[in-house]
Amino acid sequence: MSACRIERLIPALAVSEGAGVTVHRTIGTPALRNLDPFLMLDHFNSDDPEAYIAGFPDHPHRGFVTVTYMLNGHMLHQDSMGNRGNLRAGGAQWMKAASGIIHSEMPQQSDGLMRGFQLWINLPAREKMSDPDYQEISPEGIPSDTHDGATVRVIAGQYRNTRGPVADPNTQALYFDVALTAGHQFAHRVDPQMRGFIYVFEGAAAMQGQALPLHHLAVLSGGESVDIDAATQAARFIIVMGRPLGEPIVQSGPFVMNTRDEIEQAMRDYHIGKLVQKKAKFAEK
Numbered sequence: 302m303s304a305c306r307i308e309r310l311i312p313a314l315a316v317s318e319g320a321g322v323t324v325h326r327t328i329g330t331p332a333l334r335n336l337d338p339f340l341m342l343d344h345f346n347s348d349d350p351e352a353y354i355a356g357f358p359d360h361p362h363r364g365f366v367t368v369t370y371m372l373n374g375h376m377l378h379q380d381s382m383g384n385r386g387n388l389r390a391g392g393a394q395w396m397k398a399a400s401g402i403i404h405s406e407m408p409q410q411s412d413g414l415m416r417g418f419q420l421w422i423n424l425p426a427r428e429k430m431s432d433p434d435y436q437e438i439s440p441e442g443i444p445s446d447t448h449d450g451a452t453v454r455v456i457a458g459q460y461r462n463t464r465g466p467v468a469d470p471n472t473q474a475l476y477f478d479v480a481l482t483a484g485h486q487f488a489h490r491v492d493p494q495m496r497g498f499i500y501v502f503e504g505a506a507a508m509q510g511q512a513l514p515l516h517h518l519a520v521l522s523g524g525e526s527v528d529i530d531a532a533t534q535a536a537r538f539i540i541v542m543g544r545p546l547g548e549p550i551v552q553s554g555p556f557v558m559n560t561r562d563e564i565e566q567a568m569r570d571y572h573i574g575k576l577v578q579k580k581a582k583f584a585e586k
């Protein structure tokens with residue numbers, strides 16, 4: 302059985318987003334424009350309220366899905382269509398922006414740690430102008446499975462007999478948060494067609510003898526298994542994989558479409574107040 306290897310290591314780049322919040326970006330930087338089907342990965346990680354309190358006021362999205370996973374902190378999500386949702390530590394939100402959403406993501410705390418990830422997953426051409434949709438997942442709604450020193454919270458996909466609440470039918474994405482104790486190995490069979498990455502956010506780990514340093518995105522080569530060792534110290538990381546869409550990607554900020562014309566249309570729609578075409582359904586799990 303061929304094992305996945307590290308194809309590239311991308312160090313996180315500090316980027317100012319929203320109203321001046323520092324995020325640590327890996328996918329969506331000059332070093333890695335995208336990793337089909339993933340368009341962006343931001344890690345927010347700060348215990349300084351000055352650095353996060355301004356949050357992410359109203360901004361648009363069109364053409365893709367966002368998945369926000371909160372590790373610590375509390376954020377209120379509101380959109381221009383009246384939907385509201387709370388993102389709490391250990392919970393997640395899957396948002397299909399599709400034809401268009403304008404929303405805000407605002408911290409609901411004035412001190413303490415704010416930590417988590419936002420991932421953008423591309424939509425295929427046939428879905429880009431479909432209706433928006435949401436799924437909010439409470440911390441209790443994310444199941445976990447502990448096996449041989451690895452505790453795996455399953456946000457999407459399946460680990461052993463545990464299936465996550467988020468389903469992304471276009472990419473069959475898997476998204477795990479893995480806490481590995483020192484001296485143990487995490488092993489998982491994967492579909493060799495899948496593309497993906499590992500991002501270590503606590504401790505350090507290794508893969509096939511190659512180090513997985515803290516706050517770096519490790520792009521995985523194709524293979525039938527992922528084997529990660531925490532030889533000398535505990536580690537915590539996310540592993541995310543999905544089926545590539547293989548379609549042209551044209552991005553301009555918060556709009557990701559297949560052609561330049563579609564991007565110009567999105568900009569025109571936004572300027573004349575027609576970006577939001579359909580009120581989204583809001584489902585809680």
Ligand code: CO
Pocket residue numbers: 357360362367404406
């Ligand atoms: Co947003």
